[in-house]
Every structure is written in C-alpha cells, then in structure tokens.
Amino acid sequence: MQSKNKKMTIKINGKDKSYKENLPVHNWQSTQQQTAAAEETDELTDSKEFSSKTKKSPPAYNKIHYIKGNNNRIRRSFTPNNKGWLKVLMPIITAVVVGLFLGILLLKVVENEGGNTDGVPLKDATLSQASSDTYNLNEQTFQVIQGGAFTTEDQANQMVSSNVQKGYPSIMIEQDNKYLVLVGIGEKANSLIDLDKYYEEKNVETFKKALTINGKAVSVTQEEVGFLGEANTIFNEILALVKSEGNSSSDTTIVSSLKERLKTIESTTVTSPIIANLQKELGDTMVALEAFISSNKQSDYLLLQQHLLNFYKLLNEL
Numbered sequence: 001m002q003s004k005n006k007k008m009t010i011k012i013n014g015k016d017k018s019y020k021e022n023l024p025v026h027n028w029q030s031t032q033q034q035t036a037a038a039e040e041t042d043e044l045t046d047s048k049e050f051s052s053k054t055k056k057s058p059p060a061y062n063k064i065h066y067i068k069g070n071n072n073r074i075r076r077s078f079t080p081n082n083k084g085w086l087k088v089l090m091p092i093i094t095a096v097v098v099g100l101f102l103g104i105l106l107l108k109v110v111e112n113e114g115g116n117t118d119g120v121p122l123k124d125a126t127l128s129q130a131s132s133d134t135y136n137l138n139e140q141t142f143q144v145i146q147g148g149a150f151t152t153e154d155q156a157n158q159m160v161s162s163n164v165q166k167g168y169p170s171i172m173i174e175q176d177n178k179y180l181v182l183v184g185i186g187e188k189a190n191s192l193i194d195l196d197k198y199y200e201e202k203n204v205e206t207f208k209k210a211l212t213i214n215g216k217a218v219s220v221t222q223e224e225v226g227f228l229g230e231a232n233t234i235f236n237e238i239l240a241l242v243k244s245e246g247n248s249s250s251d252t253t254i255v256s257s258l259k260e261r262l263k264t265i266e267s268t269t270v271t272s273p274i275i276a277n278l279q280k281e282l283g284d285t286m287v288a289l290e291a292f293i294s295s296n297k298q299s300d301y302l303l304l305q306q307h308l309l310n311f312y313k314l315l316n317e318l
Contacts (some may be wrong), residue, residue: 142185143211147168147205150179169302185308228278238286277314285307
C-alpha cells in the first residue's frame with residue numbers, strides 16, 4: 001500500500017516546484033459569458049440614460065381664447081393725412097414750376113443766340129423775330145456779259161481780282177455747281193452793245209447770255225418786306241435807264257423821281273447784313289447813275305456797272 005501522503009515534485013526550468021493535488025479548477029468559459037452579459041447590461045443602461053438625457057420634451061403652446069359675441073373692429077381709414085401730403089406735394093409742384101420756367105427762359109436765350117449771328121443786339125433780334133414775315137422774290141431774268149466760268153471758287157476769284165485791277169466791273173456768282181464771272185448787266189441785250197465792244201477792244205473774251213434768278217421765299221422782318229419790294233423795283237428801273245450809247249433829257253426827270261422814292265426806304269430799319277448791304281448798294285448805284293447821266297463818260301459808266309453787278313450779286317444771295 002502506498003501512502004496517501006506521498007508528494008510529487010515537478011521541475012520547471014530546472015527548478016523544483018511543489019505540486020498539490022485537488023487544485024481548484026475554474027470554468028473560464030462560464031466566466032467569459034457572465035462578463036459579456038454584464039457588459040451588455042451596462043451598455044443598455046448607458047444608452048437608456050443617454051437617450052433620456054438627449055430627448056427633449058415638445059414645446060408647450062398657449063391656447064388662443066376667442067371672444068364670442070359682437071366684435072366691433074375698429075376700421076382704420078387709409079385716407080392720407082392732408083397736412084402730410086401737402087408737405088410731400090409742395091416741393092414737387094415747386095420743382096415742376098421752376099423747371100418749366102427755366103426751360104422756357106433757356107429756350108428763348110438759345111433762339112435769340114441762334115438768330116443773333118448778324119451782330120444785332122439781343123433785344124432787337126427778339127423784336128425782329130416777333131414781327132417776322134416772308135418776302136417772295138419773283139423769278140427775274142437779266143442780260144449779262146460773262147467773262148468766264150470755273151469749277152473752283154478760287155479760280156473765279158482770281159479772275160475777278162485781275163479784272164478789278166484793270167478797271168473792269170466784275171463779280172463772281174455760283175450757279176449750277178459752277179462759278180461764273182460777270183462783267184456787265186443790263187435790262188436788254190441791246191443795252192450792252194457798247195460795253196461788249198469795249199471788251200473786244202481790250203481783247204477780253206466775253207459773251208452775252210440771259211441769266212435768271214430763281215424765285216424764292218425769304219424770311220425777313222415786316223419792315224424789310226416793304227424795303228425789298230421797293231428796292232427791287234427801283235433796281236429794275238435803273239437798269240432800263242442804263243444805255244451807254246447816250247441818254248435823253250427825260251432820264252434826268254426819271255432819276256429825280258427815283259431819288260425821292262429811294263429816300264422813303266433809306267431810313268428803313270433792317271437787321272439782315274445782306275439787306276443792309278443792299279440798302280447801301282442801292283444808294284451808291286443812284287449816285288453813280290446821276291454821275292453817268294450828267295457826264296456820259298465811260299469811266300462813270302463802268303463804275304455804274306460795278307454797282308449794278310454788286311446789287312445783282314446780293315439779290316442772288318438772298
């Protein structure tokens with residue numbers, strides 16, 4: 001029989017270790033399951049606590065209490081306050097009135113400046129515009145002696161300057177896109193016979209032709225209408241007297257009558273520079289006519305022709 005108290009020894013790593021029988025044996029699997037269950041229980045508890053903390057209760061709404069019965073509502077009128085609207089409208093109305101006044105004043109100033117290019121005082125220009133009228137210049141045909149025709153104005157002016165230096169009456173006018181140099185004018189072709197012979201003797205190439213001033217409507221003042229009508233009539237009557245071959249005694253009587261008629265229009269107030277030049281040129285023409293009829297000299301006749309041509313040029317430029 002072996003003794004029950006016999007001991008066993010075990011060597012581990014060369015060292016004796018005691019060994020005891022009936023050592024307690026632990027169930028590790030059961031312990032692991034219990035631990036897992038405990039952890040799961042803790043997680044559920046934590047999640048419930050978290051959800052209870054994060055979940056908010058819905059907001060409370062106050063109940064609206066309605067009053068039954070006659071509800072006399074106060075109706076507010078949308079009619080504006082009169083005093084308030086006046087404060088708004090008065091500056092607008094004032095601005096509109098002032099703007100209209102300034103606009104009309106500015107328009108009058110612009111119109112006066114636009115029509116005052118002739119050097120006429122602003123007041124006179126305004127009065128002449130207020131009494132504006134129209135002069136209808138009728139179509140007129142004259143007999144002229146032409147000294148040349150050019151395509152450029154410079155060439156024509158050069159010939160005019162040369163003729164004047166030589167003592168020949170001469171002007172330049174534009175017609176049908178050409179620049180014509182005229183050296184004589186008369187009522188009829190036979191009134192220019194002696195002047196045509198004069199140019200032949202001077203070896204100046206010329207030829208006679210009929211030249212027409214087209215009818216036109218000219219915007220002038222009422223005073224200028226009367227002047228232009230009478231001045232044009234006097235000019236044509238002077239042309240009828242111009243005969244270089246001699247003058248009868250009755251011509252002096254006609255000239256005296258023309259001088260009296262001229263005096264009635266010499267004092268006419270004119271604003272247009274062209275009409276003012278016509279007024280002056282007609283007076284100079286009358287003086288030259290008297291001198292020619294009195295002397296019957298060729299030099300006086302040529303001077304008279306120059307004034308007649310000047311008047312014709314201005315009449316054509318109206």
